[in-house]
Amino acid sequence: MMESVLILGAKSDIGKALAREYARHGYDLILVARDAGIALKDFASDLRIRSHRSVILRDLDILSVEAHKDFYFSLGKRPAGVICVIGYMGDQTTASSDFREFKRITDTNYTAVACFLNVVANDFQRRSKGFIIGISSVAGDRGRKKNYIYGASKAALSAYLSGLRARLYPHGVHVMTVKPGFVKTRMTMAMQLPPLLTASPEDAARQIYEAQRKGKDIIYVKGRWRLVMGIIRLIPERIFKAYCNF
């Protein structure tokens, strides 16, 4: 039987690119999103035709955390790997005064994702195999004025994944943190992004697949973000607070 990969947040451009990448390399797919059955129907047909792999669509609202366990164990076959591409940028201004928006950002990016990965981690630990990939963000590396609420939730996810990696390492389960910088998706299409720091979803998917194969722990997409964020993290707080208005 073919191994399968479960992608959470499969409607996103990176999610779709990852689905194509893993299908191309022979994996069956379980694509999960809020209304996957409708929204991804054509995409799934396309994947099946292109790759001859089995593609299953499952609806899940990641915020319904109570349902995660039943959902996961109701999957016909357990996946060999889980990739979480979920992310919600939200609106920083709204979130700084409106608790609902704040909670939505924090829950979507961290609480709900971590709840789901808890279920997966326990299963993978029991089976002593599998890989978990969490898409975090460079925004989690340092809180910035423009998007610190989003950044804080991604920082929490990065810390969670780091701890999870250490916990599962002795059990042969690989946990990888991905920190994308700019990705040219439909969400960012209208923005002017610096070409040297911007990846296409396909580039990102290729890079993530390769890194997972090699068992990497933390990767930046594109790789040069590691340097950029390294420098940004080194800026003393007293200068950062006053001059770094990005």
Added chain:
Amino acid sequence: MGESAPLIIKQKVRDFSAWGRYPRVDGKLVSPSHPKGLGYFLKSGDTFIPLGNRRSYGDSALAARMLDVRPCNCMLRFDTDKGLLHTQAGVLLSDILKTFVPRGWFLPVTPGTKYVTVGGAIASDVHGKNHHLDGCFSKWVREISIMLPGGQVVSCSRRKNHELFLATCGGQGLTGVILEARFYLKKIDSCLLDQVTVRTNNLQETFDAFEQYCNMPYSVAWIDGTAKGPKTGRGIFTAASFMNGGDYDYRPYGSMDIPVEFPPFFMNKALLTGFNFLYYHGARERVSYQQGIDIDTFFYPLDRIGKWNRLYGRRGFVQYHFILPKGQGFDGILEIMREIGKSGISPYLAVLKLYGMENENLLSFPMEGYGLALDFKIQKGLFHLLDRLDNIVVARGGRLYLTKDSRMNRKMVEKGYSGIWQFRRFRRSNDMDKMIQSLQSRRLGL
């Protein structure tokens, strides 16, 4: 992200052009992720033109508002028994090749680049090196689903909404937004081809080669545009057919992009003469045979150089692609090449092809005869020269390819295309002319 992307995204574009990089427009690129978003957009009542992968050459897909169909790029179904493929309009032919050649299927008709969308292939009713036997792309299309300017989705075929089908195939996207199509692929026994190459000394020999090898499925001739006098029309003729046995191990080439726009003086006469000389004398014997040529080498040689249009520099280029009825082919092409020779302007690339029967679509380009495609860098005196060539083409009953055009006038299109009157009537009576407009449709009153 977790949030689904909005149904429609608008983006401002500047200096936006198609493959010829002439003309250029500033405008808005509208990109729906879903036909539902498209419906909302149509309700806004703004004029627009659908846009594929921008491989037409002129202004047929340019306007102030352009509707990008590429996000709709899913293959929906493949019927292995019939070879019938159902796709959305934004699927690229290169994706179809990547998926199906390894399974023994090929496009029944393919243009000289694989980077066109299915929607674009229909709207231009593209043809390939096998036109003399297999016709245009539309011949293999069974059904098209199209969103009309009013937002309703209808399907058309040879049996259903026949006039819409005839107007849509070759209709430059002016009848609505092509959403999906069902078309046939063709079975091949190998992904490699056997090729015969003939080096010809003049136009007569080039024509003879076409006649001699007219049973070979694929044929084309590169013509040395710099040759003059008795050598006029000399070139390299190639014909090929798929091999009978073999494997389907298709490995698409990566392409090397031309990284920057070249200065306008790069493509000059010396370079051109040198290139033509080398290419022509690259074929050592008069007739030679090659076995095991792969698909990308034979069908898509220029795709290996990504963005080669940048070689022509900032001002861009025009491809003058005309066709003449068979009886006029030889004399007409000689007359045109002499006229070009007199002008001192040389074409950079010249490709000759024998075409088969005309189809009944209202604006399809091919007719039974000879077609020649000439690439010219935009330069002083060029447009006057092309006007003179127009007169020759019209006098001999020929026409120009709308997909390559950026400059012909109304008289030219009216003399060339007898179906244009019906096309105009059809557009008007269905309110398509008010909603769907390109720079070209305005210039030509399509």
